[in-house]
Amino acid sequence: MKRTLVALAAFCALSPVFAQSSAPTAASAPAAQDAASAPAASKREARVEERIAELHSSLKITPQQEAQWSKFADVMRDNGRTMADLYRQRxxxxxxxxxxxxxxxxxxxxxxxxxxxxxxxxxxxxxYASLSPEQKKLADTSFRSEHGKARRGGAHHRSRAAGADAASTTKP
Structure with a gap:
């Protein structure tokens, strides 16, 4: 159960990472695509950094926990870049x-x-193991509420009828 909650929490922590704005069509010149995707890429990176800062603050990360926090935040950044690259290709x-x-x-x-x-x-x-009982409660509540938003049809769930456009612009 704990592992499942951690997996769900991780998934929810990533959800802002995948947000994408509309991109130019493939018929556009490659230079135009690169120019148009640069602002979108910086917006995605900003959303990842915003989520990292939000979690850092809400979990009340202490100086003693910074090493573990930094590793977690770096994985969030790496995942964001990987997904952005894949969606850009798509x-x-x-x-x-x-x-x-x-x-x-x-x-x-x-x-x-x-x-x-x-x-x-x-x-x-x-x-998570390094968090105090109070911080664990904050983490559990924070991740649970983020997951609840996803279930209620939050911004990252799109209609399947939207086809490839939905797949290229979803926010899991």
């Missing part, structure tokens, strides 16, 4: 992908998300 190729290519790319994104969550859990476990 956006660039969406108009030329076959159905099979689309499924393979979705598999790659899903696997990267699972791998990232596993790394996040591995980084969170020693941090």
């Amino acid at each position: 956006i660039a190729q969406r108009d030329t992908m076959s159905a099979l290519d689309d499924m393979k790319q979705y598999e790659q994104i899903t696997q990267a998300n699972a791998d990232g969550t596993k790394r996040l859990v591995e980084a969170f476990e020693p941090l």
Whole structure:
């Protein structure tokens, strides 16, 4: 049960990482895509940093916990970059992908998300162990409430009818 909660907490901690704004179509010139994706990339990075700062504050991380916290935050950043790169590729190729290519790319994104969550859990476990009982309650409540938002149809759940656009702009 504890491991499941940690996995869910890690997933929720990542949810802001995957937020994407609309990107130019694949028919656009590559330079235009790069120019348009630069602001989106900086917004994604800012959202990750915002979530890291928010968690740091809400969990009341102490100086003694900074080493574990830093490892956890670094995994969040790495996961954010990985997912952003994969979604950027998906956006660039969406108009030329076959159905099979689309499924393979979705598999790659899903696997990267699972791998990232596993790394996040591995980084969170020693941090969680170092938390005081009060901090653990804060973490449990914080992650539980974030997961509850996802279940209620938060911003990261999109209609399947939106097709490739939903897959390229979702916020898990």
